[in-house]
Amino acid sequence: MRLRDLPIALVARTPARVQTKLLAAFLAMVVLLVALGAVGLRLLSGVNQQTEGLIKLQRKIAAYRQVQHDTTGQLYAVASALLSPNERTLEGVLRQLAQFGYDLDRLQFVAKDEIELLVEVRKEYDRFIEIVRRVVELARSGHAAEARQVQQAEAGPLADRLERLTNELVNLAEADMVAGIEASEQAYARSTWIVIGFALGSIVLALGLGYVISWSVIEPVAEIEGRLRRIAGGDFTQRARVVNRDELGSLAAGVNRMCEELGRLYEQLEAASRHKSEFLANTSHELRTPLNAILGYTELIQDGIYGEVPERIRAVLDRVQGSGRHLLGLINDVLDLSKIEAGRLVLSTNDYAVPAVVHTVVTATEALAAEKGLDLRIEIAEPLPLAHGDERRITQVLLNLVGNAIKFTEEGEIVIRVETTDDGFHIAVEDTGPGIALPDQKRIFEEFRQVDSSSTRRKGGTGLGLAIAKRIVELHGGRIWVESALGRGATFHLVLPRQAVAQRLAA
Amino acid sequence: MKRRILVVEDQEDNRAILRDLLTHAGFEVLEALTGEEGVRMAEVLRPDLVLMDIQLPAVDGYEATRRIKAQPSLRAIPIIAVTSYALSGDELKAEAAGCDGYVTKPFSPRRLLAIVRGYLEGAG
Numbered sequence: 001m002r003l004r005d006l007p008i009a010l011v012a013r014t015p016a017r018v019q020t021k022l023l024a025a026f027l028a029m030v031v032l033l034v035a036l037g038a039v040g041l042r043l044l045s046g047v048n049q050q051t052e053g054l055i056k057l058q059r060k061i062a063a064y065r066q067v068q069h070d071t072t073g074q075l076y077a078v079a080s081a082l083l084s085p086n087e088r089t090l091e092g093v094l095r096q097l098a099q100f101g102y103d104l105d106r107l108q109f110v111a112k113d114e115i116e117l118l119v120e121v122r123k124e125y126d127r128f129i130e131i132v133r134r135v136v137e138l139a140r141s142g143h144a145a146e147a148r149q150v151q152q153a154e155a156g157p158l159a160d161r162l163e164r165l166t167n168e169l170v171n172l173a174e175a176d177m178v179a180g181i182e183a184s185e186q187a188y189a190r191s192t193w194i195v196i197g198f199a200l201g202s203i204v205l206a207l208g209l210g211y212v213i214s215w216s217v218i219e220p221v222a223e224i225e226g227r228l229r230r231i232a233g234g235d236f237t238q239r240a241r242v243v244n245r246d247e248l249g250s251l252a253a254g255v256n257r258m259c260e261e262l263g264r265l266y267e268q269l270e271a272a273s274r275h276k277s278e279f280l281a282n283t284s285h286e287l288r289t290p291l292n293a294i295l296g297y298t299e300l301i302q303d304g305i306y307g308e309v310p311e312r313i314r315a316v317l318d319r320v321q322g323s324g325r326h327l328l329g330l331i332n333d334v335l336d337l338s339k340i341e342a343g344r345l346v347l348s349t350n351d352y353a354v355p356a357v358v359h360t361v362v363t364a365t366e367a368l369a370a371e372k373g374l375d376l377r378i379e380i381a382e383p384l385p386l387a388h389g390d391e392r393r394i395t396q397v398l399l400n401l402v403g404n405a406i407k408f409t410e411e412g413e414i415v416i417r418v419e420t421t422d423d424g425f426h427i428a429v430e431d432t433g434p435g436i437a438l439p440d441q442k443r444i445f446e447e448f449r450q451v452d453s454s455s456t457r458r459k460g461g462t463g464l465g466l467a468i469a470k471r472i473v474e475l476h477g478g479r480i481w482v483e484s485a486l487g488r489g490a491t492f493h494l495v496l497p498r499q500a501v502a503q504r505l506a507a
Numbered sequence: 508m509k510r511r512i513l514v515v516e517d518q519e520d521n522r523a524i525l526r527d528l529l530t531h532a533g534f535e536v537l538e539a540l541t542g543e544e545g546v547r548m549a550e551v552l553r554p555d556l557v558l559m560d561i562q563l564p565a566v567d568g569y570e571a572t573r574r575i576k577a578q579p580s581l582r583a584i585p586i587i588a589v590t591s592y593a594l595s596g597d598e599l600k601a602e603a604a605g606c607d608g609y610v611t612k613p614f615s616p617r618r619l620l621a622i623v624r625g626y627l628e629g630a631g
Contacts, residue, residue, distance in 0.1 A: 285591055292613035293520035299616045300524060305531040328613060348599055 007208075011216040015245040018217060025209045032202040039198055043191035050184040057177045061170055063103070067121075068166040070100050071128075075159045078132055082148050085139040093136055097129055114172055121165045128162060131155045220248040224255055231255075236263025277342030284335040288328065295324045333464040340471045347475055349500050352391035354418055354425055355380050361398045362416070369406050375413035376406075384418065387425055389500035393472045397480075398427065400465040401492045405431035412489070424478070424497040431491075436484040444482070445470045476500040509535040510627055513554035515545035515571060516589070517563050521612075525558060528616045529623070542566030546574045549581055556626055558619075559606065561590040561597065569604040576605035585626045589614065 011021065077096050081089040104125055131154045138147035220242040227240040236259050242252035298321045301309060309317065339345045358378055369376040387394075398416075405414045412432025419426050436444065445466050473480045477497045484490035512534045516522045522538055529536045537554055539545035542563045549557060557575070561568035568588060575581050587608040588601040601609050608626065610619055 288591070288613060289518065290520070293524065295613050296521070296524040296528075296616050300527055300531075303617065305527055 007212045008215045008219065009243055011212050012220070012242075012244040012246075012249075018246050018248065021213060021216070021246070025213050028209060029202075029206045032205060036195075036198050036202055040195055043194060046187060047184070047191065050180065050187060054177065054180050054184065057173055057180060061173045061177065064166055064170045064173060066103050068163060068170070070096075070103050071159055071162045071166065074100060074128070074132065075155065078135055078151055078155060082135070082139060082144065082151060085144055085147070087140075090136050090139055093132065097132060100125065100129065114169060117165065117169055117172070121162065121169070124158060124162050124165060128155065128158045131158060216244065217248065220244050220252060224248070224252050227252075227255055227259065231259050231262060234266070236260070236266060274342060277338045277344070280338035281335055281342070281344075284331045284338070287331050291324060291328055291331070295321065295328065298324065333468060336468045337464050337471075340468065340475075345471075345475065347390040347393060347500060349389050350391060351386045351388050352394075354384055354387050354427070355382070357391060357395050357398060358416055358418060358427075360395055361402050364399060365402050365406060368403075369414065372406065372409070373411065374406060374409055376402075377413060377415045379415060379417045381419040384420060384425070385498065387496065387498060389476050389496060390472075394476070394496070397469040397472050397494065398429070400469050401429040401494070404465065405429055405433065405490075405492075409433035409489075421495065424495060427494040427496070429492045429494075430489065432489045435486045435488050436482060436490050437486050441482050441484060445480070509533065510556070511535045511537055511552065511554040512623065513537045513539060513545065513548055513552070513557045515539045515542065515557065515563070515568065516560040517541065518560075521560070524616060525619075528620060532620055532624075534623075542568065542571035545571050549575050549584065550578065553581070554584060556623060557584060557586040558623070559586050559588050561588055561601070569600060572601075572604040572606055587622065587626065 014021065016024075074093075074096055077089075077093050081093050104122060131150065135147045135151045135155060138144075138150060220240075223242055224240050227238065230238065239256045239259070240252040242249055244252070298317055300306065302314065302317050302321070336345070358380065362376060362378060366376050402414065402416065409431045410433070414432075415428075415430045417426075417428040417430065470480050473494060473496065477500060479495045480493065482490055482492050510533075512529055514522060514525045514529075514536055516525065516538070517540050526536050526538065537548055537552055539548050543566050545557070545559065546566075548554075559568045559572055563571070566574075568590075572586050572588070575584065575586065585607040586605065587610055588597075588604075588606040589610050589612060590597045590601065591612050597611075598609050608622060610622060
């Protein structure tokens, strides 16, 4: 068993109906599709989460930058307020302080992981706000020089420190972002491979399933089909080998049972037919033995071996001889046909001259033709090559054709024509008799058929002659047929191959 | 001297016809009922011709012919096979067994006589 056959045999041997197997295969494919979908969805939501994380990081970075910007803005505002301290500019500084507080709240909301750093930033900012307030208070109360001093000595360095801290925060967030992008790229590549792998796996599995299932069906069907063809051809010897344990398995078993039964019946039929043929052959042989004695003794009496025969008795003896010969003809025909049907007629082939056969036939029949006042003519296109076949059987066929022509023709002539054709010899026996109607032209070559049964009685003969002639000609690999029309005579054609090919007759 | 013809034939009727026919024609007729008897009589009596039936019990006509033809001193005796209405191929089998001629049953006594005379005259 080839490797490919293993899964097929496995599926075939599974004791389930074909329908169930197909359903299981389709279900398996559906499950694969669903699984593929689920994996895809999961990967998609993973990618989505990554994207959301990146967006959050981006927001955080923006918030840090805002804080940084605010710090610088604050310093600048305080510095410019101190250059020309009046109520309007100082109010602006205090408003900016409030905005600062809001930005810091937002920072708290956004950042969770860098808590430590943030706490420090918050503390520094609180201090920064405190210092700026003091500077503003000092400026309001007219102590400008003192305010400038506080600003330079305390607010300036604090602002630098704050800027450094926020920078650190931004850097941290940016590093997170870069890491996040990288991770998301990797995740995407992984997802791609997972989806492709899963899809490829599904395709291979689906194709494999389809292949295995369909072959587990096709193979037994082909096997059964082949077996049925052989059964139709008459071969009952072999069995359909199907391993399936499903409907196809039981179909094959049914076909095998039918084949066995048919084979048995065929054998019985053949045996019966053989017995019939053997019985006929034996019977006709047994019948001929006493007939031989009757005909022999008649001839001896006619020849005066037992004394002078009076004229009256001589006429009776002629009738005895005539009837005896007729009976002999009947028996011979039955024997011939039964031998042909039993497949026991074997041609004994030799080289022979067709004209010699024609002359033999004419010699045997010319007296009969002359008696009825018929012309018997021969037209032979000489020179003819030698033929190869069973000369005695071909003589028998031609004798039958010419004998029939004489029998059925009341006036006119009978012509025997012989010529060569591309593939052998063509012999035609033409008469000027009553002719044969079209529907009868095929039937007359069947057993026990003459145009009508009354003519059998009237003209004598068994009605087997043409059937036997046809079989003999076919055994030679030749053909025989008739061309005729009612009232316009009949022509029997005989085509024989130059070399008789031993043919087995189809039963 | 009368020519002697050995008839090997198991059926009484056929033997009687041949006896009457050949005796009337002026031959001396010797009769054997089986193949073995035929061979023995051929050896002892040296007939001028043998009419050999083919369908004989035990040793058939082919075998009897082979045994006679196997003996150099008898080889020259013409043997004519008399068979049943020809099963095709009998002719060839008869020839292979060494028969000189071949007549199918039912035979016409007239024609058989002509054949027998032909062989004896041909042989001198």
